[in-house]
Amino acid sequence: MKILYFAWLRERLNRGEEEVSPPAEVSTVAELIDWLAGRDEAFALATEKRSLIKAAVDAKLVGHDASIHGASTVALFPPMTGG
Amino acid sequence: MKILYFAWLRERLNRGEEEVSPPAEVSTVAELIDWLAGRDEAFALATEKRSLIKAAVDAKLVGHDASIHGASTVALFPPMTGG
Amino acid sequence: MTVRVTTERFDPGAELNTFLSATDNAGAAATFTGVVRSNPQDPITALTLECYPELALNQLNDLLAQATNRFDLLAATIIHRYGTLHPGEPIVQVMTLSPHRQAAFEAAEFLMDFLKTDAPFWKQETTPQGTHWVEAKSADDEAKARWE
C-alpha cells in the first residue's frame, strides 16, 4: 500500500510517499494512522492532533472511519487551503 | 422647460421631446403630468396608470412629489429594464 | 471606480484583464456579464436598448459610490451598452475587486440588482413575431429590496 503525504505533513516527515504493509487487522484510516504512529515517532508527533489530518483513499476524500480494505493508495494531509 | 420621453411612452406620444411652458402653479412632477394630460389626450391615455411613469428632473431620478421649480429638463419614462 | 455607457461593442475578456491589472492589493475579483440570449424555443433576432445617457451616468456613478461605502472594495467598474445588439453580444459587465471573495461577490450582486431597476435603459426585443418592449419584472424589485 502506498501512502502519500502533502504540505506540512510531508515536510515534517521528510518524505512525500512511502510503501507500507500494515497487518490485516488495520482496516480503517484511523487504525492506519495509529499503526503508522506506533512505528515512527516523527509521524506520531506530526499527527498528534488528529482533527488536522485529512485523508483520501484511492483519490477519494474520506473520513477517518473509512475502510482501507483493498486500497492501493492512501493520502494523508492537512486541511486544504485552495481557491 | 424641455420634456423628454423614453421607450413606449416616447412611441405612444410619437415624440422624444418637446418644449412646454407650464403655468407657475404647476410645481411638482405629479402636477406636471396632470397638466400635460389636460392638454393632450394621447398623453392622458399613455400615462393613465401613474405607477408606470417614472421621472427625472435635470437628470436626477425623483418621485412624483418632487419639485420642478427651476428645472430645465424633466424626463418621463416607463419602469427601467437595464442590466 | 469606472462607469462606461456606450453604443460600442465591448470585449468582456479584455475588460476583465484591464480591470485585474489595476492593482496587486486585492485577491478577489467578481465579474458579472450579461449577454443577449437566444434559444431555439424562444428566438430573439435583436435586442435594442434605449438609454438616457446623462441620467445613466449619474445613476451608475451613484450606485458605485454606494457599493464602495457598503463593501470592502478596491475597485469596481460598470460597463453598459445600448443601441441594437444581437444574440451572444455582451450587454453589461460589472466587475468588483476586494481583498475578500464574499465582499467581491456581494458588491457585484448589489450593483446588478440596482442596475436592473434604477438605470435608465429600456429593452426592446425583436423576434420572428415582431418587436415588443420588455416588461419590468417584479422579481427585480424584490432582488433590490433585499439590500434595504
Added chain:
Amino acid sequence: MTVRVTTERFDPGAELNTFLSATDNAGAAATFTGVVRSNPQDPITALTLECYPELALNQLNDLLAQATNRFDLLAATIIHRYGTLHPGEPIVQVMTLSPHRQAAFEAAEFLMDFLKTDAPFWKQETTPQGTHWVEAKSADDEAKARWE
C-alpha cells in the same frame, strides 16, 4: 462542464471569452478570479500551491456535478493553478452560465466556498520574513456550511 488543474499560467480574460462563446442560450455569466495578492503592509514575494492532482480532479468534477444539480446552469468551468506563483498572477477562476443572474452568482459562490475547503491544494506564502504554510480558516468552513 470543464475542470482544469494546471501548473501553466492562464489568461483570465481569454478564458472568460472562450467560456462565453460556448452558447447563446444563456444570458447571465458570473466569474470569480482569485489572484495572488500583495500589498506594501504585508508583502508576499511568492505563493506556492501544492496539489494532489488526481484527487483535485475528482473533487472538482464532483463539485461541478453538485452545482449543476442544484442550480439552473448551462455551463460551468473551474480552472485552478498550482506550483509557484507571483503577485498579480491568477490562482483560480470559476465561471458559471445560466439563464438567470441569481443562479449564476449563487453557483459561482457555491463552487468557491467548497473549493476553499474541499479541493486538495495547500498554499505556502513566501514573504521577506520567510516561508510559511497558510492556515485553513474557520470562516471558510462557515461559508461552506451555509449551503447545507
